[in-house]
Amino acid sequence: MTKIAIWCRHDGDNIIGIGPNIPWHISSDFKRFRRITEGENIVCGQTTYESFPNRTLPNRKIYVLTFDENYVVSDPQNHFVVNDARVLKDFAEPLYICGGASIYKMFMAKQAPEIIVDSCFHGELNPKLKGAPVDIGECIAKMQKDYRQISPNYDEDNITTTIWIKKGEFVPQEVLKHITLAIINH
Ligand SMILES: NC(=O)c1ccc[n+]([C@@H]2O[C@H](COP(=O)([O-])OP(=O)(O)OC[C@H]3O[C@@H](n4cnc5c(N)ncnc54)[C@H](OP(=O)(O)O)[C@@H]3O)[C@@H](O)[C@H]2O)c1
Numbered sequence: 001m002t003k004i005a006i007w008c009r010h011d012g013d014n015i016i017g018i019g020p021n022i023p024w025h026i027s028s029d030f031k032r033f034r035r036i037t038e039g040e041n042i043v044c045g046q047t048t049y050e051s052f053p054n055r056t057l058p059n060r061k062i063y064v065l066t067f068d069e070n071y072v073v074s075d076p077q078n079h080f081v082v083n084d085a086r087v088l089k090d091f092a093e094p095l096y097i098c099g100g101a102s103i104y105k106m107f108m109a110k111q112a113p114e115i116i117v118d119s120c121f122h123g124e125l126n127p128k129l130k131g132a133p134v135d136i137g138e139c140i141a142k143m144q145k146d147y148r149q150i151s152p153n154y155d156e157d158n159i160t161t162t163i164w165i166k167k168g169e170f171v172p173q174e175v176l177k178h179i180t181l182a183i184i185n186h
Contacts (some may be wrong), residue, residue: 002175005097008119014140019131020051024121028157035182042096045103094175101134108139114171116164123158154183
């Protein structure tokens with residue numbers, strides 16, 4: 001079924017994190033992410049999972065990628081450990097790929113999402129955060145080469161969001177409609 005990568009990156013350098021943190025705090029960005037992913041299945045890496053408050057996101061099934069076979073999730077009824085990403089290849093429902101960088105890069109290389117929701121933050125990074133910058137430059141280069149933008153630019157609070165689809169792919173209209181309505185209905 002359809003895979004959708006969803007990220008918010010910093011304009012110019014394509015940074016999505018500093019250490020374990022997202023280096024901006026824009027509440028409309030979190031709200032847009034929630035509207036798009038609520039009620040859906042999401043997949044993320046163990047580092048990103050650990051960064052969610054109380055290691056959870058309400059009303060979502062979370063597939064946590066980790067190589068640790070003994071990893072324990074916070075909510076075993078709704079969160080699932082995945083040690084081998086190949087089991088997600090033929091996932092039956094829309095699957096939202098929610099980071100971090102290692103997960104975006106792996107999916108873009110091996111299980112290319114049909115849809116990308118690309119949000120781009122034009123403001124300043126939080127200068128107080130310590131840690132290594134994490135960027136997805138290689139994913140953006142691939143997006144610009146293999147995908148085409150099919151939406152207008154949606155601007156809100158210094159963030160521009162656009163929808164891209166993989167060239168030559170079939171994309172279910174109901175998934176696109178859900179994402180578009182979630183972006184514009186704020
Ligand atoms: N701005 C955004 O949209 C956004 C979204 C999400 C995250 N982020 C940011 O991204 C940063 C985290 O990115 P990250 O790359 O460091 O970490 P990550 O992708 O969240 O998680 C990395 C971990 O995922 C597991 N993993 C990676 N590839 C795997 C595979 N093929 N199979 C199984 N498990 C795999 C490993 O866990 P184990 O070590 O347990 O084996 C690895 O240590 C943070 O700064 C976060 O805030 C930003």
